[in-house]
Amino acid sequence: xxxxxxxxxxxxxxxxxAGEVTAVEVTEAHLARIEAVDEKVHAFLHxxxxxxxxxARAVDAKRERGEKLGPLAGVPLALKDIFTTEGIPTxxxxxxxxxxxxxxxxxxxxxxxxxxxxxxxxTNMDEFAxxxxxxxxxxxxxxxxxxxxxxxxxxxxxxxxxLAAYEAPLAIGTDTGGSIRQPAAVTGTVxxxxxxxxxxxxxxxxxxxxxxxxxxxxxxxxxxxxxxxAIAGHDELDSTSIxxxxxxxxxxxxxxxxxxxRVGVVKEFSGEGYQAGVMQRFNESVELLRELGAExxxxxxxxxxxxxxxxxxxxxxxxSSNLARFDAMRYGLRVxxxxxxxxxxxxxxxxxxxFGPEVKRRVMLGTYALSSGYYDxxxxxxxxxxxxxxxDFERAFEQVDVxxxxxxxxxxxxxxxxxxxxxxxxxxxxxxxPTNLAGNAAMSLPCGLAPEDxxxxxxxxxxxxxxxxxLYKVGAAVEAAFTARWGHPxxxxxxxx
Amino acid sequence: MPGIxxxxxxxxxxxxxxxxxxxxxxxxxxxxxxxxxxxxRVSEVADQDxxxxxxxxxxxxxxxxxxxxxxxxxxxxxxxxPAQEQQRFKVPQILGEx
Numbered sequence: 001x002x003x004x005x006x007x008x009x010x011x012x013x014x015x016x017x018a019g020e021v022t023a024v025e026v027t028e029a030h031l032a033r034i035e036a037v038d039e040k041v042h043a044f045l046h047x048x049x050x051x052x053x054x055x056a057r058a059v060d061a062k063r064e065r066g067e068k069l070g071p072l073a074g075v076p077l078a079l080k081d082i083f084t085t086e087g088i089p090t091x092x093x094x095x096x097x098x099x100x101x102x103x104x105x106x107x108x109x110x111x112x113x114x115x116x117x118x119x120x121x122x123t124n125m126d127e128f129a130x131x132x133x134x135x136x137x138x139x140x141x142x143x144x145x146x147x148x149x150x151x152x153x154x155x156x157x158x159x160x161x162x163l164a165a166y167e168a169p170l171a172i173g174t175d176t177g178g179s180i181r182q183p184a185a186v187t188g189t190v191x192x193x194x195x196x197x198x199x200x201x202x203x204x205x206x207x208x209x210x211x212x213x214x215x216x217x218x219x220x221x222x223x224x225x226x227x228x229x230a231i232a233g234h235d236e237l238d239s240t241s242i243x244x245x246x247x248x249x250x251x252x253x254x255x256x257x258x259x260x261x262r263v264g265v266v267k268e269f270s271g272e273g274y275q276a277g278v279m280q281r282f283n284e285s286v287e288l289l290r291e292l293g294a295e296x297x298x299x300x301x302x303x304x305x306x307x308x309x310x311x312x313x314x315x316x317x318x319x320s321s322n323l324a325r326f327d328a329m330r331y332g333l334r335v336x337x338x339x340x341x342x343x344x345x346x347x348x349x350x351x352x353x354x355f356g357p358e359v360k361r362r363v364m365l366g367t368y369a370l371s372s373g374y375y376d377x378x379x380x381x382x383x384x385x386x387x388x389x390x391x392d393f394e395r396a397f398e399q400v401d402v403x404x405x406x407x408x409x410x411x412x413x414x415x416x417x418x419x420x421x422x423x424x425x426x427x428x429x430x431x432x433x434p435t436n437l438a439g440n441a442a443m444s445l446p447c448g449l450a451p452e453d454x455x456x457x458x459x460x461x462x463x464x465x466x467x468x469x470x471l472y473k474v475g476a477a478v479e480a481a482f483t484a485r486w487g488h489p490x491x492x493x494x495x496x497x
Numbered sequence: 498m499p500g501i502x503x504x505x506x507x508x509x510x511x512x513x514x515x516x517x518x519x520x521x522x523x524x525x526x527x528x529x530x531x532x533x534x535x536x537x538r539v540s541e542v543a544d545q546d547x548x549x550x551x552x553x554x555x556x557x558x559x560x561x562x563x564x565x566x567x568x569x570x571x572x573x574x575x576x577x578x579p580a581q582e583q584q585r586f587k588v589p590q591i592l593g594e595x
Contacts, residue, residue: 439553
């Protein structure tokens with residue numbers, strides 16, 4: 001049983017399809033692992049034991065009937081608690097939705113079910129996906145399986161920690177400023193932010209609508225590609241969904257190769273604030289790509305220096321508008337309704353009680369940035385910066401096929417270290433944010449352990465919009481070369497829980 | 498750039514429908530001032546002739562044929578309501594006595 005949890009998603013699906021193991025056995029092994037370690041890790045907010053076993057039994061029955069199984073049939077998955085799940089609590093890591101049971105499935109949830117993926121439960125996250133450490137969850141922080149006193153990244157720390165703790169071979173995250181890639185980097189796993197609009201946002205609780213993007217988290221590049229293909233594609237329920245074919249990501253992941261490719265190193269992603277061990281592993285990755293036959297080009301994207309500032313005006317502005325729906329009238333928490341107070345007073349008391357400090361901070365920041373006297377100076381200017389960043393990317397992709405950088409400036413920091421210093425916390429997403437502003441695609445994958453603290457370092461690969469397959473082609477080649485060099489996947493060096 | 502005062506934070510909280518406590522007003526005033534100070538650099542490009550980008554995709558209004566389709570039942574739609582009455586959301590008073 002124990003070895004079932006170490007298998008990749010592709011291996012599990014193949015074994016189930018071949019009848020070597022049942023989906024129920026695989027699901028039970030993962031549920032047992034969750035029971036054994038999740039008290040320490042706290043990756044899950046809700047485990048749907050009965051639902052998962054029922055889905056697994058359905059897959060086994062399908063196989064017995066001789067029906068064809070999909071590429072991920074019977075594979076367990078951990079779902080970020082930001083996607084609605086019919087009949088199963090969805091809290092977005094917030095007290096304001098504690099106990100809320102959605103009456104409908106998100107499009108992504110529906111697609112996972114249609115692909116016969118077994119949903120184990122909902123994973124912990126920074127409240128409303130606002131944060132870089134999962135410390136902003138109203139239900140307590142998640143620990144990094146490499147060192148439980150450190151953060152697992154955020155906002156999707158629960159999803160990445162579940163992968164690194166072998167509680168699930170697949171997970172789903174969402175990436176508004178790096179919330180898939182940054183947790184992947186600090187937990188030694190793989191995370192992909194697809195092109196904006198590639199995966200439906202219907203039923204995904206909105207934080208910053210022009211930046212939010214759901215995507216796959218996995219332990220291998222191929223597993224991420226298989227999941228990418230299962231969830232991507234046009235959705236008529238989402239007006240921002242791209243109506244175009246999904247790039248051939250699985251094929252790319254199976255044929256990793258960088259020979260003759262032009263790889264750009266972003267000059268602005270280095271220097272002050274970058275941990276020495278992170279830069280060392282990044283520079284080794286550049287060397288590796290050169291050895292594998294890529295041409296390395298230094299690229300300057302001068303406007304990237306303004307990306308963090310633009311992001312912390314645009315994201316809070318959109319959040320202050322999106323979170324207006326939490327008004328205590330139609331769903332969620334209601335506080336102070338004693339028959340004497342007005343609806344407006346009840347709304348204000350409910351939001352005070354239901355939102356945590358980071359959410360309040362961003363709602364206030366957004367309200368300020370959008371207010372009439374400051375609109376042009378802040379929100380309007382931030383949108384101009386967004387144009388400049390998009391132009392930087394366009395110029396870069398005229399010269400190279402992909403860009404690379406460290407995913408995060410440092411390895412996982414201790415829980416609590418940056419909790420009272422918002423600006424220090426915001427720096428964790430320094431390298432990931434430009435991609436969200438421009439809407440293109442990016443991946444983080446492990447590139448080694450930082451020598452000074454023995455913690456994972458992530459390599460970020462960035463591709464143009466709708467060229468998500470390039471991420472997988474480069475990622476698979478890097479992963480294969482590193483795994484051969486290390487003699488095993490990086491995650492095997494993590495301490496056992 | 499103007500600093501953010503405690504009074505301004507209180508005003509923002511009212512606009513944002515947040516009944517903040519006194520200690521929160523003090524705390525946020527300092528933090529918001531720090532954050533705004535750090536991100537105000539974006540205005541350095543404001544004079545330039547740069548068109549703003551509000552969204553990574555060129556958004557167009559997406560229409561579908563006006564056909565009745567199955568949707569949530571009233572019971573489903575009301576299932577998460579804090580209070581309900583006669584198949585409606587029950588809310589506190591909105592208009593005053595006068």
